[in-house]
Amino acid sequence: xxxxxxxxxxxxxxxxxxxxxxxxxxxxxxxxxxxxxxxxxxxxxxxxxxxxxxxxxxxxxxxxxxxxxxxxxxxxxxxxxxxxxxxxxxxxxxxxxxxxxxxxxxxxxxxxxxxxxxxxxxxxxxxxxx
Numbered sequence: 001x002x003x004x005x006x007x008x009x010x011x012x013x014x015x016x017x018x019x020x021x022x023x024x025x026x027x028x029x030x031x032x033x034x035x036x037x038x039x040x041x042x043x044x045x046x047x048x049x050x051x052x053x054x055x056x057x058x059x060x061x062x063x064x065x066x067x068x069x070x071x072x073x074x075x076x077x078x079x080x081x082x083x084x085x086x087x088x089x090x091x092x093x094x095x096x097x098x099x100x101x102x103x104x105x106x107x108x109x110x111x112x113x114x115x116x117x118x119x120x121x122x123x124x125x126x127x128x129x130x
Contacts, residue, residue: 019031021115026103035051035108057091058108066078077105089106
């Protein structure tokens with residue numbers, strides 16, 4: 001199974017990954033609805049990249065078993081079961097479960113991969129699980 005790997009030291013903060021993600025998953029042209037987070041850290045001069053690494057901590061934290069593994073091997077939130085308690089958001093060690101007006105429930109990377117070829121800095125790549 002493939003996972004998206006992040007090289008944060010390569011990130012330039014251009015937000016192309018976020019724009020691509022929002023367009024692919026929500027049909028929106030905004031970085032604010034992306035399933036990947038980019039946080040500028042200044043004056044230090046780097047960008048934090050928050051992307052689900054498929055660790056499964058959120059699934060264990062979910063009180064109503066609303067987090068499932070889909071056919072791609074991605075952890076996904078079943079909106080029909082989610083009670084919007086925020087336990088998954090609070091438990092995520094990657095800070096990679098997000099909330100947005102574009103979605104009634106929290107959401108995370110679904111491994112669609114649209115961001116990878118659109119990362120001009122090559123900070124994102126696919127890697128086979130070991």
